Amino acid sequence: MHIPDGFLEPEVWAPLTAVSASAIAYASKKVSKNLDERKVPLMGVIAAFVFAAQMVNFPIGGGTSGHLMGGVLIATIMGPFAALLMISTVLIIQALLFQDGGITALGANIFNMGIVGAGLGYLTFKGLNSVTGNLNFAVFTASWLSVVTAAGIAAAELSISGVIPLTVSLPAMTGVHAIIGIGEGAITIAALGLISGVSVDVFYGVQTVKVQRRPIPWILLAVSMSVALFIAPFASEFPDGLERVAESLGFLERGTPKVTSPLPDYQIPGLSGGISTSMAGVVGVLVTFGLAYMIIKMLRRRHR
Amino acid sequence: MFDPTYIDSYSNIDAPYQRLDARGKIIVTLAFVVIMAVSVNDRPLRVIPFSLHVIFLAAISRLSPKVLLRRMLPALPFFLFASLALGFSKGSHAAVAAFLKAFFSVLSVIILVSTTRFSNLLKGLEGLNLPTILVSMIFFVYRYLFIIADEYGHIKIARESRNFSGSKRWQWKAIGHSVGTLFLHSYERGDRVYSAMVARGYEGNIRTLGIQAITRADIIFVAISVIYLLSAGLISWKLL
């Protein structure tokens, strides 16, 4: 999911860079103020952990394996702002030192994995946990959703830039990641279970949310996200099995450059239609995200 | 991928480019990547003046093409496939242009990090107003990356040694437990590193030994590069 330089149009990466830069600036201020700033080394070493965790491979069946994203994992432990900083740090290092993800695409990658993956994932976790009171369910759903959403948004960005039409890339990306997401969810649950067994104070901010009494927006958010990103594309024109999609577009998963068939052999739909669909998709996700952000702000004010 | 030596291995070559200030190099690299990204569009020919700039930098940093290519190798397959996909939707020109853009952007970043000591690079980023906390975190990730990745390697070996297999569910659970363990180790390590730093007079921000001075050479380099890149963008926009 690390988008390199050269494939995104400026219309896509420029605004996303602005969004990500502001988010980082805000999170930096927030973290410097709230967390003990003298504990920067601790944050740094844990960011190195995030880097290592993203290299963790797990089997997803059919002889293939997925990579952990770790967004929800780290956000539930360290909080969404610290998590955003950690993931951004990791992405910067990956771009600078490992040629994994581009410089102009850095804003987009931070947006996909840090803001959407960790931030939105964290909101989902917090919401579902307060609604259902079922920690594992909340963790699992949030992890799954964060992976699928991040993949979906990456697909949308690529399709707006004309690389792959959304009608192809969205089902492919979300399809593969719907499976990877199950692994992500299961692993996140197990990891958090072990960590919380040792130290008590793991779930950042869960206590405050538990008393929260307005569950409906969260359910709506979760359901609409799942429908928008997962079910809808499948209901459309490509009922191919997930296996097939995973195979044909496997190259979108980093670390698996051995794929043989780069393109599916079906007709590629007209460009204009593709762009309008993908535009709609991205706008939808952005609006949802904005909504979620406002909601969490409101909640926060109530609990101060 | 996990050989830490390669990161700083070419920063000690005594060549003109290595002697320049990190901030100037970062600005020029950013200008290069951004201006190229904005001006090339779907025209492969427009990449030519930009490629000349990168080749010039490679020359004044005395990096051998072999070294550069080897470092780029892991990224290439993705570029190929993505441009192929682009080729189907937007045509071969767009595909070639995208590939070249990706190629030269990566090349410029590789030249930047190969010719700048990582600590100077960080000082440069800080000098360019990246939030201090982020710069410090990059510093620690860089320092602990290999150590923590190695640690996961050890856990993995211990797992394999005991015949790790079984159902997917069981494997996911065991992997999750390994990740949790790795987190606890990292946390404890972070705690102790903090103690070690405090013990040597650390009081909240990393101090460095005098930032590199910006000389006239730096200013000339940045000015000429930016002017060249801008005009390359504009002229190729008109002509190619």
Place this chain on the structure above:
Amino acid sequence: METVIEIKNLTYLYPIGNKALDNLNLSVSQGERVAVVGPNGAGKSTFILHLNGILNGDGHITVMGMTMEKGNLPKIRQKVGIVFQDPDHQLFSPTVFDDVAFGPVNLGFSEKEVKDRVREALEEVGLSGFEERLPHRLSFGEKRRVSIASVLSMSPSILVLDEPSSSLDPRSRRELITLLKGFDITQIIVTHDLEMALELCKRVVVMDRGAVVADGNISEILGNEALMLEHGLEVPHSIRFTHFHTHDHEGEADKHCHTHCHPHPETHEHKERI
């Protein structure tokens, strides 16, 4: 005695290029307890990782009659139990029970069998009743015992330990020695703790630069000052003192000296050959 491990011309290069093992030859018999010593970076840990196919260098390895190859790995890993140097790298489960059960579960035993094995293994290392404890909240010595139990639960025929005594306090170290003395399976003990090696093993293998530079009777080899100095080692106190007295009061020698302290010619020859 039957040969259980046979290694011929084993060479291994780490991907970044340093030759960690260089034409290593070794064979170990059934029931032997062998110490492996050598300076930091000699290749001891690298060697150990070959014994169950985690690393795969050039050369020929046979374990209990099975050639080291992909198809045999599960069986070999069941036979060879490796206790790594750092227990924190070995223990990754939420409870002691889970960790000790990890091997047996992977081997596909029934639930009852798994439970029995865990109980027995914990008993053997003296940790009965620790099943529900968190591995992270144990003392270093206890962690080491859990690591050993987590390997014993697979009933290995060959137990390999990488520097088992480091960072242990003297009491825990003593308990470890007693524990290992109690097992009669084949054991390979990699260590910098030459006193412990002397107490536990009759045979020592000295490694340096990836090869075996001496192999034979432990008190002869560890008592050979020139050899020890050449390979970053030291004649252990217990030999040095005995040695000293051997010369001082010839008649008393046998009383304190269990070992023959003059370098054995074979050792020298061995050293020069490699």
Place this chain on the structure above:
Amino acid sequence: METVIEIKNLTYLYPIGNKALDNLNLSVSQGERVAVVGPNGAGKSTFILHLNGILNGDGHITVMGMTMEKGNLPKIRQKVGIVFQDPDHQLFSPTVFDDVAFGPVNLGFSEKEVKDRVREALEEVGLSGFEERLPHRLSFGEKRRVSIASVLSMSPSILVLDEPSSSLDPRSRRELITLLKGFDITQIIVTHDLEMALELCKRVVVMDRGAVVADGNISEILGNEALMLEHGLEVPHSIRFTHFHTHDHEGEADKHCHTHCHPHPETHEHKERI
């Protein structure tokens, strides 16, 4: 001799509730080299973290005449150099130079002064020329030396080392001992390596359960079998052998035995008091 460290009734509870230090008392004189020994979990490392105010328990600590309090911390940290057990926790900079320079830079020295100090410190540990090496690519023994250099560069008056010899091969351990013997500043050496303690120190402090249970002449205390066994320790070989001969040939005693091996009454009294 002048007292440089004075600790009275020091008690420390970790946040999760375990009492790691329990009414600890200790004073150390200028130029002394003191060994601190005790079982795993005795509180040795916790104690060390109090010597420069990283932890802050109840009780009274004075270092070189300065009371341990916030205002004095920078000065105290300059005086007390701590080498932590794991070099990977101590070395966090991209190059050896940066790491050794970290302390002096924080102390606000000029660039020239910093460079001079780094050069000198590296020279002292025998690592001149390692300035540009990456700390994580050094051998374990070299890492340990860099840790020591990174503390020496602050010119501490008191050097505190936490288990400096663990995981070192015998040669590196020997080099470490020579190095430490060469310094004439006050040294506190926490270790499980009783032989090293014997070689380096005249005085030993035995800790258990967060308190000092014995304090005095090292060969008397380490030779006291009952005391050693009670606190998870062991009489070191070099004493045991000497001791043995002391009884066998009374006349020879002085030749091999530098130490008086019978328990000192004061030690016992000490032990029972606590």
